[in-house]
Amino acid sequence: MNPSAITALVDRWRPETHSFHLRTGEMTVTLQDMSLILALPVEGKQLCIDTSCEDWRGKMFDLIGKVPDDIVNKKGEKLRVSAGATFSWISQNFKTCPEGASQDVVKLYARVYVWYVITRTLLPDSSGNTAQWHWLKALTNMETKWSWGSAALAFLYRQERFPVGRPKVFDYKDYEDHGNQLRLPTWAYKWDVVSEFSGDPVAAYWNYTNEFDNLTPEQVEWEPYGPRSKFGDPLTFALNPACMMEATLWYMHCPLVCMWAVEHHMPQRVMRQYGLL
Known part of the structure; x- marks a missing residue:
């Protein structure tokens, strides 16, 4: 940039x-x-969906079958983290879909891939390293036809993440x-x-x-x-x-x-x- x-x-x-x-x-x-x-x-x-993070770990497990581990400090206390998963965790756990996977597993990996792409390129958070939970929530039903174009433009206008340079x-x-x-x-x-x-x-x-x-x-x-x-x-x-x-x-x-x-x-x-x- x-x-x-x-x-x-x-x-x-x-x-x-x-x-x-x-x-x-x-x-x-x-x-x-x-x-x-x-x-x-x-x-x-x-x-436009409910962005509540209540029981987000349980709901994430229902959608993709895995959730990030709790982060604890040296005293063994759980640290408060954003509802979601880091990009490194997603890459480690969903980098490659297994060969011969069932249709349900393929859909699961596709859902995670779309989540990764959306949160990394179109709708990133301020940390720059986390895929927020509510964007995965929008992918609960992959058949839902969201207006991703207008959503991305609204987010761009709001966040002022402008492209720079003459094409x-x-x-x-x-x-x-x-x-x-x-x-x-x-x-x-x-x-x-x-x-x-x-x-x-x-x-x-x-x-x-x-x-x-x-x-x-x-x-x-x-x-x-x-x-x-x-x-x-x-x-x-x-x-x-x-x-x-x-x-x-x-x-x-x-x-x-x-x-x-x-x-x-x-x-x-x-x-x-x-x-x-």
Whole structure:
């Protein structure tokens, strides 16, 4: 992460509009990004469940068959810990599904894997090393169609975990889908990873501030995915079809719900990002 760039961006973020206010206009992360980068479903039930941690160990055991051991100090006293499991514990206990496992065991490992991915990338806690219990609770019934796209965006708006850096396409290789188009990559496969920051953070902050203050409309990549007619063009990039399945929902002006976080999606403020202005 680049703390200097993040700070310069946060200076220009307005929670009332959920957008960055720059001289050239407003910009923000939208449901379009949730679809094209992450291929997360937008349509579905709002992610809002009981977050009670009462008897969470017993309920976790019922769902995945294991629970972390109690942590005790040198005096033999149990230490108070967050309801959930550390990522290292999950990796140690559920790294590989046994060969020849039954369908129930496969579903169990799939549930843990989804829990791990969600809590590590989309909905992390402040510790950075724990998968919280209530996200596993949301996976009790794997058939429930949650709106993970709107939940992830609501969480992003609330936590202000912004991506940093201008998208840069790198020389990617052809992707083998093994005859299943849903195994094709999302747009994230095309973009290079922003390198980790190193340097004087104070000097870098002022450099970013000056760059933002002097930004002109000609320098802005309003449509980082290119013209919409080119999305997923097999002649340029074979995009996973799941990325475009809910394109009509990108323009919704609606509340986004993720447990305790309720934030508004306001695409009408950034229509240039959709190529509509």
